[in-house]
Amino acid sequence: MALSTSILFQHLLLFLFIFHHPPPCSAAGGSWSLLVENAGVSAMHMQLLPNDRVVMFDRTEFGKSAINLPKCLPDLADCSAHSVEFDVEKKTIRPLTIRTDTWCSSGSLTPDGNLVQTGGNGNGAKGIRVYKSCDTCDWQETPNGMAKGRWYATNHILPDHRQIVIGGRQEFNYEFVPKGAGDDQAIDLPFLAQTNDVNENNLYPPTFLYSDGNLFIFANNRAILFDYVKNQVVKTYPTMPGGEPRSYPSSGSAVLLPLHVKKGVVDAYEVLVCGGAHKEAFNNALNGKFDEALGDCGRIKISDPNPQWVMEAMPGPRVMGDMVLLPNGHVLIINGATKGVAGWDLGRDPAFHPVIYRPDNKIGSRFEEQNPSDIPRVYHSTAVLLRDGRVLVAGSNPHEKYEFGNVLFPTELRVESFSPDYLEPVSADSRPEITAPNNNLEMQYGKHFDISFTVKGPVDPNMISVTMLAPPFNTHSFSMNQRLLFLDSDVPVKDAGENSYTVGVTAPPSANIAPGGYYLVFVVHKDVPSPGIWAKIE
CATH class of the missing domain: 2.130.10.80 (Galactose oxidase/kelch, beta-propeller)
Structure with a gap:
């Protein structure tokens, strides 16, 4: 090439x-x-x-x-x-x-x-x-x-x-x-x-x-x-x-x-x-x-x-x-x-x-x-x-x-x-890492599911959120179908493992809020997102 x-x-x-x-x-x-x-x-x-x-x-x-x-x-x-x-x-x-x-x-x-x-x-x-x-x-x-x-x-x-x-x-x-x-x-x-x-x-x-x-x-x-x-x-x-x-x-x-x-x-x-x-x-x-x-x-x-x-x-x-x-x-x-x-x-x-x-x-x-x-x-x-x-x-x-x-x-x-x-490296200790599910999360409208994650540094449970992003088609200054949802989630609980937590999440209520298909799901801590996992809702 x-x-x-x-x-x-x-x-x-x-x-x-x-x-x-x-x-x-x-x-x-x-x-x-x-x-x-x-x-x-x-x-x-x-x-x-x-x-x-x-x-x-x-x-x-x-x-x-x-x-x-x-x-x-x-x-x-x-x-x-x-x-x-x-x-x-x-x-x-x-x-x-x-x-x-x-x-x-x-x-x-x-x-x-x-x-x-x-x-x-x-x-x-x-x-x-x-x-x-x-x-x-x-x-x-x-x-x-x-x-x-x-x-x-x-x-x-x-x-x-x-x-x-x-x-x-x-x-x-x-x-x-x-x-x-x-x-x-x-x-x-x-x-x-x-x-x-x-x-x-x-x-x-x-x-x-x-x-x-x-x-x-x-x-x-x-x-x-x-x-x-x-x-x-x-x-x-x-x-x-x-x-x-x-x-x-x-x-x-x-x-x-x-x-x-x-x-x-x-x-x-x-x-x-x-x-x-x-x-x-x-x-x-x-x-x-x-x-x-x-x-x-x-x-x-x-x-x-x-x-x-x-x-x-x-x-x-x-x-x-x-x-x-x-x-x-x-x-x-x-x-x-x-x-x-x-x-x-x-x-x-x-x-x-x-x-x-x-x-x-x-x-x-x-x-x-x-x-x-x-x-x-x-x-x-x-x-x-x-x-x-x-x-x-x-x-x-x-x-x-x-x-x-x-x-x-x-x-x-x-x-x-x-x-x-x-x-940036200064945010590394605040960055979550999703441990379960590993990928290919299956969601159903309005249903509850859990996400497990780790964070290297101290965690503020009140600054944890879960977001869900539809990957858009981008051309000519517009990204078609782009939408990001902050999902309804509980305060995360500490797990037995070191630096391990689980957060309960509720999927979007309907296809009007999130049309069926593939999304990226992230855990966000202090404005620092984890790497995403692919999820499908239907």
Whole structure:
């Protein structure tokens, strides 16, 4: 998997860029490690699988990638791969075959642990692809499996295990995958047409499942609570203050903040939307003027009878960032740029510093800037949480084809990890280690189960919690299906073994709170999470 010799120019250009654009001085914590010098493809899309491997892919029209397929196939444009499976533990890359174009597509991890992936461009616009991970597995594709072409759409797993696929470029409707009786047609969703503007800032609409089974859908700068069964808007939320666009291509990022479950009830549902671009930024960037990105976040408690946005200033502006829920309930804001918008060569001044957002702190003390990477992660960058608590960071290709030299931001094939400060040596004595179950925990809704764990240092029983994270599909600044639950748990009891404890936990009450499928479960002590274990709820 040797890189083109022109990659040497990339390193020189990157050095000069950083020299003339020094990062801010302030930094708090976290560390970076380079995992792979050449992943073969630029990770436009990324999903963690229940065997701890990560599937990455870009688009079939990017030109020849830096990794070849084991066998040159006559029906493909060239012999290179546009998808790989990354074994995180072994740091090995296995090329995969995709025939239909996955450019700006969407997906969800289904309850059986497979990645079902939809849409794209050209011959992939109506495509459905399934990837089940094994040493010899490859993509299975159905080129015309959907009613409409889905380019820049959003997917969400529903309580009945189907995916809903929402929107796409000039598609103001939704449909379901897999198809059931009466599911063969798309259903109109006027809200998407209402939020469409001259730059189509309603793409990849952030979508979250609410406790009553309805969907919170955000597009441009507005949001609704939507009953997809009756095709009715249940509630219309206030426009985000300022009226600036926040969804693609203005590309802010959105996340459902951690849910706290007590006695079968979630106390509040809150959504956080950060960054984005001004209304004029897209056209200005096309003309060579790169406006500063938006530098604030809006937070809204969608479960309130009269919900209102509360605005907060970030440490700096950011567009094309990614928001990653960490096991301790904090939010990592990572990747992106400080000027411009999403699109070919339309971003400038990378946001090298990640930011930690602590939702439970008071306004004014929630953000903390972290140590920077030295790799620009601009358009088509991705980030996902790994089971050990690190965040895998990959991608960045702001060009129509692979470009490894003679450009400001060369196509990025390096894969790195960001380790939040809870992985620093100073936290080692506080870090729990789950001893039972070892992995593959089976959960049933509302049922009690026990987790045994050890902690090297002194334990404060009142600072132990158990969290449960759905691994999302990440692309274009949004992580589809991402949700973190603080489970209803007892005060842990001391076991006979040295430094050993057991905590009783109650599983989520319903599929509306946690759709069936695979999750990562963590024990958290003093904001320091254990390595996770895989769990399945059904």
